[in-house]
Amino acid sequence: MKPSPAAEAIEAVMAPLRLAATVPERVRNADRAIAQAAARAASGAVPRELRKVMCEVRDAFGRELDESARRAAVARALVRLAPFRDPGYAALALAQSPRVLAGLGPRRAEQLAKRGLRTVEDLLYRLPAGYDDRRTLAKVEALAVGARVTFAARVHDCGFGGWRGRGGRGGRMFETLVGDETGAISLKWFRGGEAIERTVRKGALLLVTGEVKRYRFDREIQHPEIEVLAEPGGDASASAEALPRRIVPRYATPEGVHPRALRRAVAQAVADYADLVAGRLPEALVAKRKLPSPAEALRALHAPEADADPEALASASTPAHERLILEELYLLELGLALRRDEKRRAPGIAMRADGPRLRTALRELPFALTSAQRRAWREIGADLAQEHPMSRLLEGDVGSGKTVIAYLAAVAVAESGHQTALMAPTELLAEQHYRTLRQLVGSGGLRVELFTASAAPGHAERIRTELAAGEIDVAVGTHALLQDTVAFRSRGLVVVDEQHRFGVRQRAALRGAGEDGAQPHTLVMTATPIPRTLAMTLHGDLDLTVLDELPPGRLPARTLLVRAGEGREVSRLLRETAARGEQVYVVYPLIDESEKSDLRAASESAQRIAAAFPDLRVDLLHGRLDTAARQAAMARFEAGETQVLVSTTVVEVGVDVANATLMIVENAERFGLAQLHQLRGRVGRGDKPGQCVLVARGTGEGSEARLAAMLATPDGFAIAEADLRIRGPGEFLGTRQHGRLPDLRIADLVRDRNWLAVAREAARTAVARNPGLHRDPALRAAVQARWGEALELSEVG
Ligand code: ADP
Numbered sequence: 001m002k003p004s005p006a007a008e009a010i011e012a013v014m015a016p017l018r019l020a021a022t023v024p025e026r027v028r029n030a031d032r033a034i035a036q037a038a039a040r041a042a043s044g045a046v047p048r049e050l051r052k053v054m055c056e057v058r059d060a061f062g063r064e065l066d067e068s069a070r071r072a073a074v075a076r077a078l079v080r081l082a083p084f085r086d087p088g089y090a091a092l093a094l095a096q097s098p099r100v101l102a103g104l105g106p107r108r109a110e111q112l113a114k115r116g117l118r119t120v121e122d123l124l125y126r127l128p129a130g131y132d133d134r135r136t137l138a139k140v141e142a143l144a145v146g147a148r149v150t151f152a153a154r155v156h157d158c159g160f161g162g163w164r165g166r167g168g169r170g171g172r173m174f175e176t177l178v179g180d181e182t183g184a185i186s187l188k189w190f191r192g193g194e195a196i197e198r199t200v201r202k203g204a205l206l207l208v209t210g211e212v213k214r215y216r217f218d219r220e221i222q223h224p225e226i227e228v229l230a231e232p233g234g235d236a237s238a239s240a241e242a243l244p245r246r247i248v249p250r251y252a253t254p255e256g257v258h259p260r261a262l263r264r265a266v267a268q269a270v271a272d273y274a275d276l277v278a279g280r281l282p283e284a285l286v287a288k289r290k291l292p293s294p295a296e297a298l299r300a301l302h303a304p305e306a307d308a309d310p311e312a313l314a315s316a317s318t319p320a321h322e323r324l325i326l327e328e329l330y331l332l333e334l335g336l337a338l339r340r341d342e343k344r345r346a347p348g349i350a351m352r353a354d355g356p357r358l359r360t361a362l363r364e365l366p367f368a369l370t371s372a373q374r375r376a377w378r379e380i381g382a383d384l385a386q387e388h389p390m391s392r393l394l395e396g397d398v399g400s401g402k403t404v405i406a407y408l409a410a411v412a413v414a415e416s417g418h419q420t421a422l423m424a425p426t427e428l429l430a431e432q433h434y435r436t437l438r439q440l441v442g443s444g445g446l447r448v449e450l451f452t453a454s455a456a457p458g459h460a461e462r463i464r465t466e467l468a469a470g471e472i473d474v475a476v477g478t479h480a481l482l483q484d485t486v487a488f489r490s491r492g493l494v495v496v497d498e499q500h501r502f503g504v505r506q507r508a509a510l511r512g513a514g515e516d517g518a519q520p521h522t523l524v525m526t527a528t529p530i531p532r533t534l535a536m537t538l539h540g541d542l543d544l545t546v547l548d549e550l551p552p553g554r555l556p557a558r559t560l561l562v563r564a565g566e567g568r569e570v571s572r573l574l575r576e577t578a579a580r581g582e583q584v585y586v587v588y589p590l591i592d593e594s595e596k597s598d599l600r601a602a603s604e605s606a607q608r609i610a611a612a613f614p615d616l617r618v619d620l621l622h623g624r625l626d627t628a629a630r631q632a633a634m635a636r637f638e639a640g641e642t643q644v645l646v647s648t649t650v651v652e653v654g655v656d657v658a659n660a661t662l663m664i665v666e667n668a669e670r671f672g673l674a675q676l677h678q679l680r681g682r683v684g685r686g687d688k689p690g691q692c693v694l695v696a697r698g699t700g701e702g703s704e705a706r707l708a709a710m711l712a713t714p715d716g717f718a719i720a721e722a723d724l725r726i727r728g729p730g731e732f733l734g735t736r737q738h739g740r741l742p743d744l745r746i747a748d749l750v751r752d753r754n755w756l757a758v759a760r761e762a763a764r765t766a767v768a769r770n771p772g773l774h775r776d777p778a779l780r781a782a783v784q785a786r787w788g789e790a791l792e793l794s795e796v797g
């Protein structure tokens with residue numbers, strides 16, 4: 001970590017000052033050194049108050065001084081500089097309201113604050129959304145429709161006029177006809193015309209920037225940015241030629257803020273504050289990657305040199321971008337590394353992970369573990385045996401066999417005299433886990449109970465009592481298990497399935513689930529494959545185990561796309577499947593929260609199928625059925641008493657019937673890609689091949705791309721990558737990131753994932769070398785300030 005340019009400049013003044021303070025009689029030539037260093041400091045991108053003090057110091061030492069005058073000047077300079085040498089100065093200065101900037105009044109500051117630009121620092125990190133290349137000016141004739149252009153033109157005519165749109169709409173607008181020797185074009189303002197009227201005069205020369213649109217047979221620009229280059233009659237040639245040819249940053253301007261006002265505010269922030277920004281990256285990394293300092297980077301991005309590469313700027317791939325993005329990601333990764341470290345040092349319960357009960361459980365499994373499962377169990381078993389709590393993410397595609405791993409962990413915990421809580425985001429999923437565990441447990445072994453909110457009161461009461469007495473080994477349920485009224489005798493392991501599907505508040509409760517003293521081990525399971533680099537950051541405080549192998553003999557489901565009107569094809573597949581004695585799911589999307597309309601669609605479909613196939617038994621499953629009715633329907637399907645299960649999205653995760661081989665997804669265009677993949681994973685789980693029919697009844701946003709991805713690959717990780725491309729990072733991560741990490745300011749976890757890996761590596765090394773970062777309090781404080789709350793880092797650590 002390197003001090004900021006401002007701090008270095010201040011130190012450069014301090015060194016000769018200190019000398020002058022200790023031996024004032026002997027240091028005549030220190031005066032010049034002080035004056036020069038102060039002059040240099042005053043010329044930096046520093047706040048006005050610091051510049052003022054530096055000018056004072058420069059003037060005080062810039063003249064002949066006798067010994068007593070020097071003593072006085074030294075004493076005064078030390079006093080004046082002291083506040084700027086405080087380690088917290090830069091942070092405080094950067095956290096000030098933009099009001100401190102020259103030319104920015106309280107009213108405008110208020111406007112900016114309303115749009116989230118509350119501090120000088122916010123302005124510094126408001127990176128341009130794009131750049132206008134004003135180094136070459138276009139001729140009006142050559143302005144292409146659709147292009148964003150900058151050109152100089154004379155005002156031929158201007159004034160208010162009316163406009164009329166379709167459907168009788170209309171209103172007032174300000175219109176200006178401008179042109180050069182090659183042609184003319186119209187500029188239009190549908191709002192704010194009054195202000196334009198005051199600045200634009202017939203005959204004036206304007207610099208115009210905006211996007212060219214087609215209007216009827218002509219071209220026009222709506223709401224361009226304009227700058228008056230010469231008033232009417234002014235020396236036009238001089239101004240157009242003398243125009244600074246620049247690459248001008250363009251900011252995403254919030255409603256109610258003028259683009260030029262924002263640009264000026266940012267430029268002022270850069271001019272007065274950029275040098276206060278310190279770099280946090282390890283110097284070795286900076287040198288290796290040849291990165292500019294943050295201050296240089298801010299200047300390069302907000303005020304590009306005339307010879308900069310606009311393409312590289314636009315694609316966020318310049319060294320300046322790299323520096324700022326790495327800085328941001330490094331702090332984040334430091335926070336994650338610290339949290340991971342803290343958790344690892346907390347007291348936990350060491351479990352016996354290789355006792356006789358566990359060995360029996362392993363021996364009695366109805367199948368041989370895949371090698372991925374064996375590796376996963378080795379890692380998790382080793383974690384459980386530690387005296388510190390495990391925090392591990394088990395990531396594996398649908399059907400990769402995660403539940404059995406959780407089961408083994410629960411056996412080890414029970415054998416060691418403790419209990420396991422297994423939580424799923426919905427009651428249905430909890431019920432499914434409960435059934436799966438019961439099957440695995442077989443005759444002897446664990447005592448597993450289901451605990452959900454909708455359980456009968458008497459039943460719930462009994463389970464509470466038995467949990468408290470330690471008679472139950474594994475409690476399966478939803479977040480209802482986290483209620484204060486549910487006391488375990490000794491909760492040794494918390495397994496959380498599909499954590500991202502829990503609500504934000506519930507997740508907070510999951511995190512807070514640890515009791516005083518020894519923390520339980522935590523195993524988080526997810527079937528939503530996130531590209532590895534992302535997983536490492538989103539769950540950066542967790543260790544990662546990936547089940548990258550499906551049980552043997554599992555054939556990827558054949559996937560077909562059927563369009564509306566091709567219902568015969570669907571009927572044929574249904575009939576063939578039933579004729580082989582195999583079973584069928586038909587799934588309807590969740591259309592609205594109330595589930596009313598999709599319920600209607602699903603029940604009509606159930607009736608239709610029952611009528612068309614009188615020899616098949618059809619059941620209907622939906623979220624409004626109570627637990628008992630749902631369990632009964634699931635049990636009938638599992639036992640093969642029903643052949644067709646029509647449902648709303650409730651079967652999405654967790655249903656496990658090996659004999660079900662056909663999945664029909666209705667209105668497939670409405671489902672997200674991850675969801676479609678999950679649904680497809682429900683068939684072909686036994687030794688019979690599965691088929692998945694996607695019935696597309698319309699098109700939705702991105703739906704064709706999603707359906708194409710489903711047809712293209714059976715691989716969950718490839719699906720996740722495709723999902724990421726189709727939806728873009730914001731939405732892809734939306735739900736998962738929400739409530740976990742506050743927004744990153746400039747980095748983009750997907751676009752910048754290569755840099756993410758670099759930042760993580762550097763952060764882990766730093767924390768390994770300097771546990772808790774205690775030997776670098778400034779860095780620790782920076783991490784704490786930025787991420788402490790979000791990551792729940794302890795203040796002292
Ligand atoms: P998921 O990772 O989707 O939660 P499950 O744990 O539900 O997967 O397992 C899917 C199915 O595969 C279950 O029926 C389970 O019994 C079975 N299974 C798990 N591991 C194996 C294995 N190694 N060999 C054969 N079948 C397995």
Ligand code: MG
Nearest residue numbers: 402403527654
């Ligand atoms: Mg599962």
